[in-house]
Amino acid sequence: MKEMTHLGAYGIVIKNNKILLIKKQGGPYDGKLDLPGGRIEFGERPKDALKRELLEETGIEITNYKLFDSDSVTVKWKFKDDLVQTHHIGIFFTILNYNNEVKKEVKIDEINDDSLGAEFFDINKLSKKELSTIAILELEKLGYTLKN
Numbered sequence: 001m002k003e004m005t006h007l008g009a010y011g012i013v014i015k016n017n018k019i020l021l022i023k024k025q026g027g028p029y030d031g032k033l034d035l036p037g038g039r040i041e042f043g044e045r046p047k048d049a050l051k052r053e054l055l056e057e058t059g060i061e062i063t064n065y066k067l068f069d070s071d072s073v074t075v076k077w078k079f080k081d082d083l084v085q086t087h088h089i090g091i092f093f094t095i096l097n098y099n100n101e102v103k104k105e106v107k108i109d110e111i112n113d114d115s116l117g118a119e120f121f122d123i124n125k126l127s128k129k130e131l132s133t134i135a136i137l138e139l140e141k142l143g144y145t146l147k148n
Helices: 046-058 133-141
Strands: 002-012 018-024 037-039 061-079 082-099 115-122
Touching: 002 046, 002 061, 002 133, 018 046, 037 046, 046 061, 046 082, 046 115, 061 133, 082 133
Parallel strands: 002 082
Antiparallel strands: 002 037, 018 115, 061 082
């Protein structure tokens, strides 16, 4: 089994008991709802990756944020004919303020390679089966109880 490590910066945007999530295409969370964010590029600071990724995936421009958590999960998934085990490490920020409207749909291209768009979801209606492992981890740390 192939092994890889993925380090990313992610934003947690909660308003009125609703959380901003992206619809994933591809990767270990294909078809799931996930926290917006992604890979920290070589030489990039986590806060800069956060700002870049949220703009790409959701259309919002972050103006105020604070560090919330860092943690990791291990996820197995099939890529082509290979089984891949990914150590997914995340640095999570609470987004306090932002500009622009959330884009419900975005194009997959060379800049955005896995988000189909973003929207706010009622946290009390979310179930674990529709969420990425990393989103479940952080929502539970925030004190939410998710349905199975």
